[in-house]
Amino acid sequence: MHFYExxxxxxxxGLHCQVYANEHPTNSILVKPKYIPTEKVESSAMQYRFISGxxxxxxxxxxxxxxxxxxxEHFKEKYPQYIFNSTVHGSNHENGRLIFSVPIDYIERVxxxxxxxxxxxxxxxxxxxxxLKTVHDFVQFLINSGLNxxxxxxxxxxxMGHYASKVSDINIVVYGKEKFWALMNYLETAKHPSxxxxxxxxxxxxxxxxxRYSICDKDLFIKSASRKKxxxxxxxxxxxxxxxxxxxxVHARWGSxxxxxxxxxxxxxxxxxxxxxxxxxxxxxxxxxxxxNVTQITFHSRDYCMLAKKGxxxxxxxxxxxxxxxxxxxxxxxxxxxxDSYLNERRExxxxxxxx
Amino acid sequence: xxxFYESTLxxxxxxxxxxxxxxxxPPGYVIVKPKYIPTDAIQGEGLKFRFLFEKCLIxxxxxxxxxxxxxxxxxxRKTFPDYIYDCPIHxxxxxxxxxxxxKTIHDPKHGLQELLKVxxxxxxxxxxxxxxxxxxxxxxxxxxxxxxxxxxxxLGNYTFGKSDIDIVIYGKDNGWKILNYLKTASHEKLKxxxxxxxxxxxxxxxxxxxxxxxEQEYVKHMIRKKYEGTFGGTVFTLFTTEEPEETxxxxxxxxxxxxxxxxxxxKVNDHSSSHVRPGFYGVEHAQYIETEPNIKINPIxxxxxxxxxxxxxVQQALNGExxxxxxxxxxxxxxxxxxxxxxxxxxxxxDAYLGERRExxxxxxx
Numbered sequence: 001m002h003f004y005e006x007x008x009x010x011x012x013x014g015l016h017c018q019v020y021a022n023e024h025p026t027n028s029i030l031v032k033p034k035y036i037p038t039e040k041v042e043s044s045a046m047q048y049r050f051i052s053g054x055x056x057x058x059x060x061x062x063x064x065x066x067x068x069x070x071x072x073e074h075f076k077e078k079y080p081q082y083i084f085n086s087t088v089h090g091s092n093h094e095n096g097r098l099i100f101s102v103p104i105d106y107i108e109r110v111x112x113x114x115x116x117x118x119x120x121x122x123x124x125x126x127x128x129x130x131x132l133k134t135v136h137d138f139v140q141f142l143i144n145s146g147l148n149x150x151x152x153x154x155x156x157x158x159x160m161g162h163y164a165s166k167v168s169d170i171n172i173v174v175y176g177k178e179k180f181w182a183l184m185n186y187l188e189t190a191k192h193p194s195x196x197x198x199x200x201x202x203x204x205x206x207x208x209x210x211x212r213y214s215i216c217d218k219d220l221f222i223k224s225a226s227r228k229k230x231x232x233x234x235x236x237x238x239x240x241x242x243x244x245x246x247x248x249x250v251h252a253r254w255g256s257x258x259x260x261x262x263x264x265x266x267x268x269x270x271x272x273x274x275x276x277x278x279x280x281x282x283x284x285x286x287x288x289x290x291x292x293n294v295t296q297i298t299f300h301s302r303d304y305c306m307l308a309k310k311g312x313x314x315x316x317x318x319x320x321x322x323x324x325x326x327x328x329x330x331x332x333x334x335x336x337x338x339x340d341s342y343l344n345e346r347r348e349x350x351x352x353x354x355x356x
Numbered sequence: 357x358x359x360f361y362e363s364t365l366x367x368x369x370x371x372x373x374x375x376x377x378x379x380x381x382p383p384g385y386v387i388v389k390p391k392y393i394p395t396d397a398i399q400g401e402g403l404k405f406r407f408l409f410e411k412c413l414i415x416x417x418x419x420x421x422x423x424x425x426x427x428x429x430x431x432x433r434k435t436f437p438d439y440i441y442d443c444p445i446h447x448x449x450x451x452x453x454x455x456x457x458x459k460t461i462h463d464p465k466h467g468l469q470e471l472l473k474v475x476x477x478x479x480x481x482x483x484x485x486x487x488x489x490x491x492x493x494x495x496x497x498x499x500x501x502x503x504x505x506x507x508x509x510x511l512g513n514y515t516f517g518k519s520d521i522d523i524v525i526y527g528k529d530n531g532w533k534i535l536n537y538l539k540t541a542s543h544e545k546l547k548x549x550x551x552x553x554x555x556x557x558x559x560x561x562x563x564x565x566x567x568x569x570x571e572q573e574y575v576k577h578m579i580r581k582k583y584e585g586t587f588g589g590t591v592f593t594l595f596t597t598e599e600p601e602e603t604x605x606x607x608x609x610x611x612x613x614x615x616x617x618x619x620x621x622x623k624v625n626d627h628s629s630s631h632v633r634p635g636f637y638g639v640e641h642a643q644y645i646e647t648e649p650n651i652k653i654n655p656i657x658x659x660x661x662x663x664x665x666x667x668x669x670v671q672q673a674l675n676g677e678x679x680x681x682x683x684x685x686x687x688x689x690x691x692x693x694x695x696x697x698x699x700x701x702x703x704x705x706x707d708a709y710l711g712e713r714r715e716x717x718x719x720x721x722x
Contacts, residue, residue: 038473048478053467053510055474111410119412122395127405129515161409162512164480 002247008111022245028101040078043071061342098340113153145186170239180243187229215351243278265320300337359600365462385452464504482516496537521592531596538582545588568718616648618685659699666704
């Protein structure tokens with residue numbers, strides 16, 4: 001079932017969730033819980049936020065690991081309905097893949113980025129506050145690329161209305177991978193007095209925050225990150241642009257493949273195709289793999305979007321999976337960033353990096 | 357349905373947001389003022405837009421130009437007929453939310469208790485200020501469990517530096533306790549408007565209410581009210597709401613016959629419910645200064661109350677003071693035959709904003 005990634009779902013019991021994929025099992029939407037009420041489960045290992053009149057925990061996968069692990073265990077007990085037991089990932093969620101999902105019946109409201117942006121752009125400009133005015137001007141600028149308003153959406157705090165001017169990011173969704181690439185090409189050369197790209201120091205801040213120094217050469221990180229045109233500043237407000245796959249663009253329908261866990265592996269290869277590296281989950285097609293038959297490096301974290309280009313060499317550490325399609329030949333892939341990886345040593349071990 | 361706290365935000369199943377406008381309500385309904393309405397329901401000039409929760413919404417404004425407001429209300433009636441209650445006991449109408457149209461009730465009290473549980477380190481500067489203000493207000497002796505937060509503070513769509521802090525006080529006694537405390541209490545972040553600032557405010561914010569006051573009169577009335585000030589540079593407003601056992605009337609125990617516009621003077625003998633909505637001033641020795649020609653007043657029946665739905669006229673007068681007021685004169689007939697009929701004067705019914713009463717109604721101390 002198709003449902004656009006980056007939409008926001010609030011559940012009947014007050015959770016705020018980000019839709020975390022574009023392809024979903026029937027009757028349930030794969031998500032990452034973002035804000036969770038503290039009535040049933042609470043952890044001081046996570047930041048608190050006061051949102052929608054409730055004290056919430058912000059689920060942070062980079063929080064102290066034992067605190068995170070304990071929190072997730074309690075979450076599973078208190079909210080079993082939001083733990084998805086995948087039959088295609090080859091093992092039950094007790095010991096295997098941790099997947100969050102919201103069953104359709106538990107949805108209170110869906111916030112659609114495209115609808116939200118359309119509403120926002122229909123507002124008289126004089127009615128917009130500073131943050132929304134910046135969003136409005138930025139979207140006008142993006143539309144100069146040839147994209148239509150209908151190709152774009154706005155998400156997270158701007159969509160939900162709990163942004164803070166000068167603090168909150170602008171999160172833009174582009175519907176369709178081709179549209180997204182067209183926009184990236186436009187941004188390679190486009191100019192605007194309010195537009196600037198992240199400096200090396202600003203990228204290094206990010207590098208330090210996510211512990212990247214232990215797994216990635218600093219210069220190579222700067223090289224791969226600073227050429228991305230999906231992040232920058234507009235009117236000194238950080239913007240991040242995401243792609244969401246159209247239904248016809250999705251690589252594999254839910255249930256059309258099965259995945260067999262073969263353990264942690266590190267693999268090197270040459271990027272044969274980076275077209276699908278702009279979405280979540282995204283992937284790189286590789287050739288010349290150091291491990292025979294591995295033809296794909298898949299990731300669930302946006303940090304790995306657009307890291308390597310066609311012809312470049314990359315290295316990844318993650319779960320080696322045999323992919324068994326319902327029809328056709330099986331192949332192998334390396335998957336980085338399943339939710340369960342954040343609960344064990346894989347959080348530090350997994351990576352994708354450019355090596356040349 | 358009888359009691360539902362005033363100043364509570366309600367989301368409706370039809371996508372608009374309302375604020376409860378009284379604490380006593382007709383069975384099956386909550387009396388409200390629509391606050392944000394979807395753009396497909398109302399269109400026209402002079403309306404302010406807000407982007408809230410994924411939607412472009414219109415801020416309903418009772419002070420829009422009258423001709424425009426009449427059009428908006430007409431559109432609203434057509435689009436949302438269920439949200440207008442033609443009240444048989446008032447022979448007047450109210451904006452309401454039928455109980456089966458309520459989607460979410462945003463409870464100010466619960467919201468504040470949730471906020472107080474958030475570690476300060478995780479509160480942004482605006483929420484830190486809210487916490488400090490609440491701490492300060494509890495020095496009055498009123499517990500935080502009798503306070504609430506509402507509007508953007510509760511819903512989280514505030515803008516630090518721009519949004520007010522809106523505090524709800526539960527219970528009339530608690531309301532007076534805080535308002536009295538604020539007469540003398542000091543805090544480095546607390547600031548009240550000075551006489552000069554109120555005078556400037558008067559000059560810059562001419563309204564139909566203030567038009568009945570000279571600058572000097574306006575300043576005199578406002579300076580002693582303690583329901584609005586600034587804390588750390590942010591405006592705060594205090595709304596007192598009645599507990600179920602202390603509402604000053606029960607829905608259905610009286611009927612009201614509207615008679616027409618009247619101007620009266622009277623001596624206040626009870627201001628204890630003048631800080632809630634609707635609020636009232638108990639009065640005696642009323643004299644009719646002016647009435648519409650068709651009104652026939654029975655001199656045996658006393659005028660006992662001056663009622664206000666309009667916030668600018670709450671806490672306007674104290675016991676012993678003489679007020680002058682203009683509003684809709686009503687003959688009140690209690691259901692209990694042992695109670696006698698009386699007159700009351702009402703300021704700020706919803707229909708007043710659509711007609712000439714908008715400019716004419718007021719309450720002032722003379």
